[in-house]
Amino acid sequence: MKYILLLSALFIPFLVSAQHLIQNETTNNWEYVEVFDVPNTSKSELFKRIKNNYIMYAGTIQSEEVDKKIVIRYSIRLGTFKHAMMTETFDIRDNKIRWILSDIVYLKAITNLSKYKDLNKTSDKRIIKKVNKLLPEGVKRIKDKIVTPPQEKDDW
Numbered sequence: 001m002k003y004i005l006l007l008s009a010l011f012i013p014f015l016v017s018a019q020h021l022i023q024n025e026t027t028n029n030w031e032y033v034e035v036f037d038v039p040n041t042s043k044s045e046l047f048k049r050i051k052n053n054y055i056m057y058a059g060t061i062q063s064e065e066v067d068k069k070i071v072i073r074y075s076i077r078l079g080t081f082k083h084a085m086m087t088e089t090f091d092i093r094d095n096k097i098r099w100i101l102s103d104i105v106y107l108k109a110i111t112n113l114s115k116y117k118d119l120n121k122t123s124d125k126r127i128i129k130k131v132n133k134l135l136p137e138g139v140k141r142i143k144d145k146i147v148t149p150p151q152e153k154d155d156w
Contacts, residue, residue, distance in 0.1 A: 019135040021101075021128050029120045030128065031102040032135055036147050043067045043092045046146065050090050050097075053145040068092055073103070078130045083107045085116065086131075099142055104131060 021030045038046060047067045055061060060072040070090045078084050087103040104119040106127050119127055144150075 019139060020132045021104075021135075023123075029102060030104060030123070031100055032131075033098065033100050034139060036097045036099065036142060038095055038097060038147050041095055043094050046092050046097055049146045049149055050092070053149050054142070062087070076134075078106065078127070078134075081108065082127075082130070084127065084131065097142075097146065101131075101135075101138065 019032070019034075021032050023029070024031055044067045047070070050070055055070070055072055057074075060074040062071040062073045064070045069092060071087060073085060073087045075083055075085045084104055084106040086101060086105075089098075089100040089102065091098040091100070104127070105116045106119060106124070107114050107116050117124070
């Protein structure tokens with residue numbers, strides 16, 4: 001019995017902090033949501049960090065409300081002949097950012113006959129697994145580029 005309690009005490013923190021897509025109970029859509037605390041940082045500073053440090057191409061911006069929200073949509077490669085389009089939403093407040101990854105649509109093969117498939121309609125476990133595998137990298141990128149951005153060099 002002691003061993004079971006010890007093992008569960010060791011593994012529960014890993015399960016709680018696991019990064020994976022979940023199906024929203026209200027909408028039944030697949031998404032990932034994480035809130036990042038950024039102490040002593042105004043929403044205007046966070047907005048600026050997202051636009052300057054995180055968004056690579058202005059064309060990916062779908063909508064924005066200055067100092068409140070940015071929505072971007074882009075395509076990524078999931079493997080050989082597999083691509084996905086997804087939406088990232090940044091809800092911004094003083095000292096906090098809520099990041100939502102949603103609206104995942106994937107393409108299994110690249111030919112003229114290929115069609116994008118909406119993950120919310122198919123719930124393809126292989127695509128969920130591939131996106132889950134990429135989530136830690138996405139979270140790290142947000143932490144590196146927005147939460148603790150690189151310091152500007154003082155070249156004097």
